[in-house]
Amino acid sequence: MTAPLTPAGSPPPRDLLARYRAGDLRALARAVTLAEAGLPGARPLLRAARERAASGARAVVLGVTGSPGSGKSTLTDALIAHLRARGQRVAVLAVDPSSPYSGGAILGDRIRMLRHHADAGVFVRSLASRGALGGLSARTMSVLSLLEGAGQAGTAFDWVILETVGVGQSEVDIAAACDHTLLVLTPAGGDGVQAFKAGIMEIADVIAVNKADLPGAARTVRELMAAQGLGAHDEHTWMAPIRQTIASKAEGLDALIDAVEAHRAHLGETGLLARREARAEFEVRSLVQERLLRLARERSGDLYARVARGELDADEAADTLLEQA
Amino acid sequence: MTAPLTPAGSPPPRDLLARYRAGDLRALARAVTLAEAGLPGARPLLRAARERAASGARAVVLGVTGSPGSGKSTLTDALIAHLRARGQRVAVLAVDPSSPYSGGAILGDRIRMLRHHADAGVFVRSLASRGALGGLSARTMSVLSLLEGAGQAGTAFDWVILETVGVGQSEVDIAAACDHTLLVLTPAGGDGVQAFKAGIMEIADVIAVNKADLPGAARTVRELMAAQGLGAHDEHTWMAPIRQTIASKAEGLDALIDAVEAHRAHLGETGLLARREARAEFEVRSLVQERLLRLARERSGDLYARVARGELDADEAADTLLEQA
Numbered sequence: 275m276t277a278p279l280t281p282a283g284s285p286p287p288r289d290l291l292a293r294y295r296a297g298d299l300r301a302l303a304r305a306v307t308l309a310e311a312g313l314p315g316a317r318p319l320l321r322a323a324r325e326r327a328a329s330g331a332r333a334v335v336l337g338v339t340g341s342p343g344s345g346k347s348t349l350t351d352a353l354i355a356h357l358r359a360r361g362q363r364v365a366v367l368a369v370d371p372s373s374p375y376s377g378g379a380i381l382g383d384r385i386r387m388l389r390h391h392a393d394a395g396v397f398v399r400s401l402a403s404r405g406a407l408g409g410l411s412a413r414t415m416s417v418l419s420l421l422e423g424a425g426q427a428g429t430a431f432d433w434v435i436l437e438t439v440g441v442g443q444s445e446v447d448i449a450a451a452c453d454h455t456l457l458v459l460t461p462a463g464g465d466g467v468q469a470f471k472a473g474i475m476e477i478a479d480v481i482a483v484n485k486a487d488l489p490g491a492a493r494t495v496r497e498l499m500a501a502q503g504l505g506a507h508d509e510h511t512w513m514a515p516i517r518q519t520i521a522s523k524a525e526g527l528d529a530l531i532d533a534v535e536a537h538r539a540h541l542g543e544t545g546l547l548a549r550r551e552a553r554a555e556f557e558v559r560s561l562v563q564e565r566l567l568r569l570a571r572e573r574s575g576d577l578y579a580r581v582a583r584g585e586l587d588a589d590e591a592a593d594t595l596l597e598q599a
Numbered sequence: 600m601t602a603p604l605t606p607a608g609s610p611p612p613r614d615l616l617a618r619y620r621a622g623d624l625r626a627l628a629r630a631v632t633l634a635e636a637g638l639p640g641a642r643p644l645l646r647a648a649r650e651r652a653a654s655g656a657r658a659v660v661l662g663v664t665g666s667p668g669s670g671k672s673t674l675t676d677a678l679i680a681h682l683r684a685r686g687q688r689v690a691v692l693a694v695d696p697s698s699p700y701s702g703g704a705i706l707g708d709r710i711r712m713l714r715h716h717a718d719a720g721v722f723v724r725s726l727a728s729r730g731a732l733g734g735l736s737a738r739t740m741s742v743l744s745l746l747e748g749a750g751q752a753g754t755a756f757d758w759v760i761l762e763t764v765g766v767g768q769s770e771v772d773i774a775a776a777c778d779h780t781l782l783v784l785t786p787a788g789g790d791g792v793q794a795f796k797a798g799i800m801e802i803a804d805v806i807a808v809n810k811a812d813l814p815g816a817a818r819t820v821r822e823l824m825a826a827q828g829l830g831a832h833d834e835h836t837w838m839a840p841i842r843q844t845i846a847s848k849a850e851g852l853d854a855l856i857d858a859v860e861a862h863r864a865h866l867g868e869t870g871l872l873a874r875r876e877a878r879a880e881f882e883v884r885s886l887v888q889e890r891l892l893r894l895a896r897e898r899s900g901d902l903y904a905r906v907a908r909g910e911l912d913a914d915e916a917a918d919t920l921l922e923q924a
Contacts, residue, residue, distance in 0.1 A: 317912055324909030554906035559895055561917035563888055570884055581879035584649030587642055588737065592886035
């Protein structure tokens, strides 16, 4: 028997798991590609990643969200540099769950991050995949787990940052996908009041008022604090620390990192374990929904037309689809 | 046999369908309450509503979305007044799928609309229900169908407007839930560029640059037009008309209404039928997902914990849940 041909430069699959476990970044890149494509080859890698993450060695998994234009990408880039200066290893997953239509514009913002490419302590990956429901996909969750569980003592990432374009469901999903959620706002246009009205303040564990050199930063902080006071709370409630940053000048980042670490201390072992289970739940539920939507597309026949004509209840149609699952 | 007791003032159920069909607004309000609660009593009403909507008499079903602070509620209120002046009957469903936390602030914006309460040609209802997935719920879709199918010639609504707080999944859902989608932006803070970057421009059939008396309105319109030009298009592509409005002064509304009607003409009979089927599909799929999420909550046991520990694949866990469906 001759050995099967492998494309030049791709590692033989039997080595991949060992190299992924050792912290080889090229093996990680390959593993991410497998997971993103939903290929079965990713499964042993994913199990290894979760075993490692559950064994105690734990990265800070931080979600970064906020409205487009708040400077999330610039802030993430500044965080990378700052964490590297502290000797931390950093992985970043930048997800654009919106359409390919806007792909160019988003990409432009992120080119900056590529300057870290030569740094072996930094891994940056962009995903364009959109979940079946418009938010984060189950595969994005898999990739996040791979980043979290890669390597071993000395080669593992200390921080894993998930950054998404703050739009649609992804804004809500990010809180379910990470241990800590950083909400990025700006002093412009009453961002604070809008975040409150839109109900996204609740998902924040830490709030950055970025572009704090613009007029109104202090007022925005005051408004946010007033809004926080309106929510039901007691002495155990975590009140998201509000920090002013100027990402483009790398100002305010130490205080921001400290605030994330304070939230980590607040969660404690029990809280982090609960977050990890919630993240697994989110991934499994996303998978279930994605499969069901595929099924609904493939087997619906004239079901929807009949509902539209009033011949069938929506409830009856839902029963029919679920019976086929 | 004695007749069952009914609460004072509530019509006997056997009359409800007839009164709903006749266009009685109190019967409609009762029907909406039944549908919102998901009670079986709503089913014959829903079928009647869809039969009527499919029979040819068709309301303009308009979704209004946009970032918080863009003036959606004020614009909707101004649209009501303007459409009434044209002799049109209008129903408005205002949905707040965000959390109860922000309920107060939202409600404040909508109190204005209550001034139409005494007008028998206007029906306004607010729903606080949130879909299991954070967006519009299947029940919201039912209520929308009830508004669309109420009454008969002379008492039916000519326009049914669905207005949501533009946040999370609801922003994407609204395009699936309506015949026409109006995206409301403002000249402030580069709203146009942000909408483009966030990928929500695509869902718009008509765009209002509201608060057009603020500086930058003309620039925002230019940016939006430039962004439209970037998308793939040919001579059949609908380019969303961009109209400047000042809702607080009722300016620009005629041109806005004309733009919606132009989109209606563009869709034609075939296009409207396709939209109606897509809406039914969205409702059925929402129902399926809501049921499945309930199931996943009730029967998951330690499934998620095992995935978090790396003992079980997320795919295997998804299989297990789907087998129980």
